[in-house]
Amino acid sequence: MNTAGHSEATSPRGMELIPFRGLRYNPDRVGSLAAVTSPPYDVVVRPDGLHRLQDADPHNIVRLILPQAGSPSAGREQAADTLRRWLSEGVLTSDPEPALYVYEQRDTDGLLQRGLIGTLRVSDPAEGVVLPHEDVMPHIVADRAALMRATRANLEPLLLTYRGNGTAADVVDRTARHTPLLSTTTADGYCHRLWSITDPRDLAAVQADLAHHQALIADGHHRWATYRRLRAEHPSPSPWDHGLVLLVDTARYPLRVRAIHRLLHGLPVADALAAVADRFRVRRLGVSLPEALAALADASREGNAFLLAGDGAFHLVDRPDPALLARTVPADRPAAWRTLDATVLHATLLPHIWHIPENDPSRIAYIHDTAATVAKAEHDGGTAVLMHPVREEVVRDLARQGVTMPRKSTSFGPKPASGLVLRTMDL
Structure with missing residues (x-):
């Protein structure tokens, strides 16, 4: 296999x-x-x-x-x-x-x-x-x-x-x-x-x-x-x-x-959370980084989930509004692609919720190290979006179909x- x-x-x-x-x-x-x-x-x-x-x-x-x-x-x-x-x-x-x-x-x-x-x-x-x-x-x-x-x-x-x-x-x-x-x-x-x-x-x-x-x-x-x-x-x-x-x-x-995380420049965590409040479930986690990542892993088993950080806490964002996804995620791709966290981030959150162009390096950075992403967000006043890794079998199946994933979706090592x-x- x-x-x-x-x-x-x-x-x-x-x-x-x-x-x-x-x-x-x-x-x-x-x-x-x-x-x-x-x-x-x-x-x-x-x-x-x-x-x-x-x-x-x-x-x-x-x-x-x-x-x-x-x-x-x-x-x-x-x-x-x-x-x-x-x-x-x-x-x-x-x-x-x-x-x-x-x-x-x-x-x-x-x-x-x-x-x-x-x-x-x-x-x-x-x-x-x-x-x-x-x-x-x-x-x-x-x-x-x-x-x-x-x-x-x-x-x-x-x-x-x-x-x-x-x-x-x-x-x-x-x-x-x-x-x-x-x-x-x-x-x-x-x-x-x-x-x-x-x-x-x-x-x-x-x-x-x-x-x-x-x-x-x-x-x-x-x-x-x-x-x-x-x-x-x-x-x-x-x-x-x-x-x-x-x-x-x-x-x-x-x-x-492993996952590759996003650092959103010029978007304070409070503003990022306010924008998603009516469209996702948002929970503040008063825990350490390892515990927050464990919570993200648990939530990812049920559907799309992200961790936002940069204000000294971790915020678990999950359970997106299905109607929102239906309006914003392209329907001409396999279900495995449409349900990727990276797809929801790049098709829904970045353009429609936070109004951040993914091709603008002055607004978004891609960082592999989790702790470094959080530290930079806290230092710069931006928002860290922490991702859960994509399962290997999903990468395999999409590659077989000739379907490319959103950029910086995975980090093999x-x-x-x-x-x-x-x-x-x-x-």
């Missing part, structure tokens, strides 16, 4: 994962490998997390994936200059031969995840090789594309999953029994290890196995859309025909699914650390 959200059916031309010459930090030129890594660009909580990572080491990868300058264009040029300088100084060095990389993550709770990092052929949606399950925001795709053009690099892999439990997974596990290229433990407690696969027989076995499978985008919809845009801009064949990915076989290594292996188009 598929537990990751993608179809068991195969396409005539399945995944093509190609070896590449990885670009990696020279451990002799940086303070520590842990100090130069970062979460993916969209997980870094600005500005606190960004500043902390910049201060951790002058060569931290955030200086490439989230360059800070007077303007976006200046930031991109700064990132390109920084990458060139690190290459010339030997801070980053390329591996001698093309490889696929086995990447392992372990946490203190016993979670173990392994996958393959390589460059995947960028396919068209009609091929059904890579299945998205969320919409994307055009301005983010444009920003990522501009950064990749300027640096001529894939600076961090996106996360894909498939269901295999076959030869490729066997090669991954056999490789992980050897001495790794690198091993480091980051501040979040995760231990990261990396190996390379260069043996032609192993590479051929992996590629033959993957050719029979599809992948689900678990994390990185905007980067995949960026890959597709850049491929269209460059005559084929070119390095832009492929994009950097981490591919995890969830039959052997299941992922965790653990996510790969950025900075362990990069890809440049000029190698």
